[in-house]
Amino acid sequence: MTTLPPRRKRSVAAGLTAVGAVAMLSGCDDNNEQARFGPPTEVAAFQTVQQCVDSGQFDRDTCVAAQQKAFNEDGKAAPRFDSQQLCEEQFGAAQCQRRSEGGQSFFTPLLTGFLIGQLLNNNSSRYTYGGLYRDRRDRDGGWYTGSGAYLSPNNGYRYNVGSKAITTPVTTQRIQTRSSVVSRGGFGGRVSARSSGGWGGGRSFGG
Template identity: 30%
Template sequence: MDTASNSRKRTRFIDLSAMRKSFSLKPLTLGVAGVLLSACSSDRQEAVVYTDLEDCTRANPDAVSQCEVAYKSALEEAARTAPKYRSASDCEYEFGPNQCQQVSSSNGSFFMPFMAGYMVSSLLSPRPYYQPMFTSYSRNSSYRYRWIGADGFDYGGYNKKRFNVSKRAFEKKPAVTRTISRGGFGSTVRAKSSWGSKSSSKGWGG
């Protein structure tokens, strides 16, 4: 099945200030039956990538509130940390047709890829760990159908959903405030040094 055809979305315009208001966090309920996820060691923990809110709630019907908080928070983090492009064509060259959105901010407008999924750990805790995930659907990209974290970490193929990650995977990443040109995504990812093998706590640039 062609993943790209099922995941494409129309380019659209969003307002970050309005999104921040609508995505304010709500208190979580506790005591949900065990679903996810126990830490494997003091520094490692299991995590799952969900493609959207429905994917999370379908897998965890007793943890709907936690799924919602993680999803909305990841969307905010995606807007803050995603690679930014000057034009739709540059963004779509990297991520594929109809995979980018125009965003308005105090610094002007730019184009960024849609969040392709979100990684969640400790879903049953009062505040789940989360981070946005991106992927490319472009034939021009060596990161086509691969999960890429908010800092550029390459987690591997898009079909893989469960990971054992460092707790640092969920540390807050620097905001991206500058735009990059066509080809910037791949070169930025390749330049990462690692937590384990391919990544750092740096962002896409800013």
């Protein structure tokens, strides 16, 4: 049986090692996500009401209600940053706005979408809604909730996200500083090929 030259063997071994390392990082990333936000559940995510209606999954009233709730909760749910630069590093130029509350000012990313999830309760179904934000560095086309939970693309308008991200009541976000963002590894606290990061920690504010 012909054997591979020694150089080739080392190359194959190195390649397998690299693949194994990526798989381990991916597995750790998924474990961290589930630890924070629970096992994945399927939701639908849209940028506009018309996109929601055109998907054929929901009627217009449901789509309008979902977008309206996302808008109403945005002031409380959107991630908060203590500087425009820090916010724009994550969400892109001209994608952040200044806000103020309780005598303090901060910056939040623009609301760029909304989700619709289905919760089962006593054999009847009802919907839950939430606002979504996009990290400018995300290359997978996914979304993030205000708390940093990642919506992983599934099929069409379908996405997977940790169940706690859509069942936990919305609370006022903390104001993030550069040190708190760096300590979490960036937006969402995810360390992966997406080059995404996260928020957490920061100064407690309003809740």
